[in-house]
Amino acid sequence: MKNSDLSYFTSPPKAQGKQFFVQEWNPAHETVVLFIHGFPGCGDQAKLITTTSMSTSFRLIAVDRPGYGESDFQPMLTPLKFAEQLVEILDHLKIDKLRLLSVSGGAPYSLALAHLLGERVERMCSVAGVAPLTRKNFQYMNSQQRKTWLLSQCLPKSVQHAMLNRVWLKGVERVEEFLFSPTDGVHGPDQVVFAHPDISPVLSATLKRALSQGPRGIIHDLNVYARDWGFKTDGIACPVTLWHGTKDDVVHLAYAKDMKTKLKNANLRIIDDEGHFSIAMNFRDHIISDLLLKTSS
Numbered sequence: 001m002k003n004s005d006l007s008y009f010t011s012p013p014k015a016q017g018k019q020f021f022v023q024e025w026n027p028a029h030e031t032v033v034l035f036i037h038g039f040p041g042c043g044d045q046a047k048l049i050t051t052t053s054m055s056t057s058f059r060l061i062a063v064d065r066p067g068y069g070e071s072d073f074q075p076m077l078t079p080l081k082f083a084e085q086l087v088e089i090l091d092h093l094k095i096d097k098l099r100l101l102s103v104s105g106g107a108p109y110s111l112a113l114a115h116l117l118g119e120r121v122e123r124m125c126s127v128a129g130v131a132p133l134t135r136k137n138f139q140y141m142n143s144q145q146r147k148t149w150l151l152s153q154c155l156p157k158s159v160q161h162a163m164l165n166r167v168w169l170k171g172v173e174r175v176e177e178f179l180f181s182p183t184d185g186v187h188g189p190d191q192v193v194f195a196h197p198d199i200s201p202v203l204s205a206t207l208k209r210a211l212s213q214g215p216r217g218i219i220h221d222l223n224v225y226a227r228d229w230g231f232k233t234d235g236i237a238c239p240v241t242l243w244h245g246t247k248d249d250v251v252h253l254a255y256a257k258d259m260k261t262k263l264k265n266a267n268l269r270i271i272d273d274e275g276h277f278s279i280a281m282n283f284r285d286h287i288i289s290d291l292l293l294k295t296s297s
């Protein structure tokens with residue numbers, strides 16, 4: 001895995017003085033891939049993409065979403081407001097065409113970008129992505145996720161902060177358990193990923209940096225996922241590939257199937273025996289190959 005070639009802070013006009021932390025790999029390459037990290041996460045997750053055999057074939061850009069890593073928290077942020085600010089960053093960088101790659105909870109933010117940018121987005125891949133929460137797919141949450149969601153809807157944010165801070169004091173790794181898992185730790189194919197001597201330290205370090213500001217980003221995202229995303233996904237024009245594993249016990253496969261019905265130009269790739277984390281590692285070359293496919297003009 002490779003550290004970024006370039007990193008910097010930038011404050012787009014609509015951020016009103018708030019800063020984004022941006023990292024780039026291969027900044028001179030004309031093919032641009034913009035990576036939107038998961039929940040919780042930060043731009044450091046993009047380091048895993050540098051392990052693909054095609055890592056020198058594109059310019060990779062990753063940002064920390066506000067409240068994670070080194071990007072300033074924005075309490076009123078929505079997927080569309082995030083997208084508007086990213087468009088300003090892209091315009092400042094003089095980037096016209098690009099491809100979008102998101103993982104897990106990055107889906108609403110990347111789809112908002114695709115919605116705003118229109119034909120400027122040539123292609124998009126969403127890996128193990130969430131979908132808008134509906135009464136129908138609520139049933140596919142595991143018990144811990146339902147509990148977390150109910151707490152996010154019923155408790156004042158000050159109480160949510162207090163609860164997560166209590167978990168925080170036990171160690172940042174416990175936060176992800178608290179949010180996602182009905183049992184301790186990960187299991188199935190994801191266990192193999194977390195046990196890998198090269199990957200596990202990177203995942204742990206990324207999570208710690210992602211949550212270096214405390215739990216504000218987590219609480220904010222939980223509320224974003226629980227509400228209407230604020231834009232129509234059926235107007236997204238670019239080809240979208242939804243990658244999902246049959247053994248994903250963090251974001252159920254049903255969410256990907258539901259998301260496919262909400263997009264007019266989507267392809268669902270269901271991968272047998274892959275989990276929430278393992279699919280991004282084990283199929284990274286396939287995912288990047290798909291993302292870099294030439295599109296008809």
